[in-house]
Structure formats: C-alpha cells, structure tokens
Amino acid sequence: MTTRIVELRQGILKKNDELARGLRQRFTSAGVLVLNLVSSPGTGKTAFLERTLRDLLARGSRAAALVGDLETDNDARRLAASGAPVRQINTHGICHLEAEMVAKHLEGWDLAGLDYLFIENVGNLVCPSSYDLGEAVRVALLSVTEGEDKPLKYPTLFNSADAAVITKIDLAGPCEFDREAALKNIRAIRPGIRVFETSAKTGAGMAEWLEYLKELRVRHAGS
Amino acid sequence: MHELSIVSSIVDSVTESLAVYHGARVTEVRLRVGALAAVVEDSLQFCYGIATEGTSLEGSKLVVQILPVIVHCAACGADGEIESLQSFSCPHCGEPVSDLRQGRELEVESFEIEEGEIEKAGEAVTP
Numbered sequence A: 001m002t003t004r005i006v007e008l009r010q011g012i013l014k015k016n017d018e019l020a021r022g023l024r025q026r027f028t029s030a031g032v033l034v035l036n037l038v039s040s041p042g043t044g045k046t047a048f049l050e051r052t053l054r055d056l057l058a059r060g061s062r063a064a065a066l067v068g069d070l071e072t073d074n075d076a077r078r079l080a081a082s083g084a085p086v087r088q089i090n091t092h093g094i095c096h097l098e099a100e101m102v103a104k105h106l107e108g109w110d111l112a113g114l115d116y117l118f119i120e121n122v123g124n125l126v127c128p129s130s131y132d133l134g135e136a137v138r139v140a141l142l143s144v145t146e147g148e149d150k151p152l153k154y155p156t157l158f159n160s161a162d163a164a165v166i167t168k169i170d171l172a173g174p175c176e177f178d179r180e181a182a183l184k185n186i187r188a189i190r191p192g193i194r195v196f197e198t199s200a201k202t203g204a205g206m207a208e209w210l211e212y213l214k215e216l217r218v219r220h221a222g223s
Numbered sequence B: 001m002h003e004l005s006i007v008s009s010i011v012d013s014v015t016e017s018l019a020v021y022h023g024a025r026v027t028e029v030r031l032r033v034g035a036l037a038a039v040v041e042d043s044l045q046f047c048y049g050i051a052t053e054g055t056s057l058e059g060s061k062l063v064v065q066i067l068p069v070i071v072h073c074a075a076c077g078a079d080g081e082i083e084s085l086q087s088f089s090c091p092h093c094g095e096p097v098s099d100l101r102q103g104r105e106l107e108v109e110s111f112e113i114e115e116g117e118i119e120k121a122g123e124a125v126t127p
C-alpha cells in the first residue's frame, strides 16, 4: 500500500465558470447588456424590474427578462405585463441561478434583437454570489425595510456587486431608515460603487437608474 | 445553502481524476476556500459525509484551508490582508480598496490516495 498526493488545482465551479464565459461572449457579440439582480426575497426585485421594463419599452428600448424562483411563474407573469419578453426559471429547491439554467432558457431568443436582458436571481443573499451567469453588471438590492447593516452581514454578495439599489424609499420615513448608515455600510464593503435610491411605487430615482443603464450600454458597446 | 452542490462538484472532479488510479481509495481532499467564497466550512463538512457515501471518497477527510482577503491598494501601492470583512480598506494607509487579489477562491488543491498493487494505468510499475 502506497500513499500518493495528487495535485488538482481545479476550480470547484469550473463548469459554471466556463459556461458563463461562453454566455458572456455570446452577450457581447449580440450587443446585449446583461444585468444580474440579487437580493433577499421580498426586497422588491420584481417590482423594480416591472418598472424598469415598462420605462425602457416606453423609451423605445428593447428589453427582456429571465426570472428565477424556486417555484411558481408569478413573477414572470407580473413582468410580462410590461410587454417585454419574459421567461421564468424554476429552480425547484436550488437557492441560486446557474449559467446552465440561463443558457437553457435563452433558447429561441434573438439576443441581437435586444438592448437589455435582466436576470432576476433567486432571492438569497449568499449563494448567488458564487455563480457567474455571464452578466456584465451585477446589481445588489437592499430595501429600506431590511436594516441598514445588511451589507455588513453579507459582505460576500455586496462586495461582488457593480451597482447597488436601495428600494422602497417611499417607506423610508415609517421605517426610520438611516440613509447615511446604509450608504456608509454599502461603501465600506464596496468602495466607489454607484448607489441608486428608488421606489417602484412612486417612481422616485428611476430616471437616474435609466440614465445609468444608457451609460452602461455605451460603455459596454465601446469595450 | 449550496454547499451540497459544491460538495457534489468536488466528488465529481476527484472521481474524474481518480479514473487513472485503478482501485485507489481517497483518504483526504484538500480545498482552498477564500474568505469571500460564500461557503461555510461546517456545512461543507456536513454535506461531505453525505455526498461521499458509496463513492471512492467515502470515509475520507476534508481539509479546508481558508484564505484571507488580500487587496491591492491603489493609493499606496501595497498589498495586504484586510482587517475585517466589514471594512474594505487598506491595512497600511486606510484608503478604501476595491482591487481584490485573493479571497474568492473555491478550489480543490489536491487529494491523497492509497493505492493497492495496481499502479497508475499506462505507467510502468514505479518503485
């Protein structure tokens, strides 16, 4: 009997990473800007997206969405009311989306005919951060009802984000939301990140967000 | 909780590399896990026992090396380990930092096997 050490040096999520790289190339060559939205359940991802899709379509942009949930197609139906093409991904117990699920649900879609593709991840502040979906921009959302210290409690996710959105700001008063503390905490984890403050109910902050989306498209088309 | 799917991937990749070592038994698997990798060691250990059952990895030990977050500071040019996961600032000059050099790793570094009489396929018998 002999003992031997076998060096492997292999990424555990290698399969997902490779698929995501392939997707990113596809998205880039199709000229579609892909955003991955992550937050806890109930933060308001779907409401924020409903509004974003409606506003983009009204401005003549072409946008579509994939939405991940453990079960039901409720969110897809809500989003489809905007008029945008929407597909539901049911993960049946898996707590995050993976590149393979995204690839599978893109079948038959003409990506070159899109300006924006939004992917609403499964509501979870831990697991989605490990899985690259080939997105250009990862957006972390935080609602005023969740507590200002969420970014400190989930640094892994907030540190991996490219932009942050504070949602439900129409409820900031009743919730005694400490805006300064929230901004400070987000920036402690991710220095320099762009932060948007929005309400899907009143539409506050949406204009700035849409402007940012437009800038992103220009930036990514140029790179 | 995605530790079970992570552990299943570990079992898959080790099993795949094991194919050339006929009849070998895995005794230990070593992981390198960044402090920002979004996995919890206790859950990994718990899931490992379940996921290795009935495989060539059954009964093996999982050794997890946690790698601290190393950042590069644009302001002072130094590399260093951040003092806490709640503050991404340079340990030398205190400036905010966003350039991560280590901390998101999630990889199988190596595994240890016990080989019987049969040696690596295609290889001459080594002393």
Ligand SMILES: Nc1nc2c(ncn2[C@@H]2O[C@H](COP(=O)(O)OP(=O)(O)O)[C@@H](O)[C@H]2O)c(=O)[nH]1
Residues within 6 Å of the ligand: A039, A040, A041, A042, A043, A044, A045, A046, A047, A048, A123, A167, A168, A169, A170, A171, A198, A199, A200, A201, A202
């Ligand atoms: N007052 C208020 N409620 C909101 C807002 N956005 C979402 N909600 C509510 O918050 C709950 C969860 O929203 P949803 O979009 O389903 O969250 P998701 O789980 O992150 O997709 C729903 O009851 C929404 O009506 C907002 O901007 N203001």
Ligand SMILES: [Mg+2]
Residues within 6 Å of the ligand: A045, A046, A075, A120
């Ligand atoms: Mg939703």
Ligand SMILES: [Zn+2]
Residues within 6 Å of the ligand: B073, B074, B075, B076, B077, B078, B090, B091, B092, B093, B094, B095
């Ligand atoms: Zn420094």
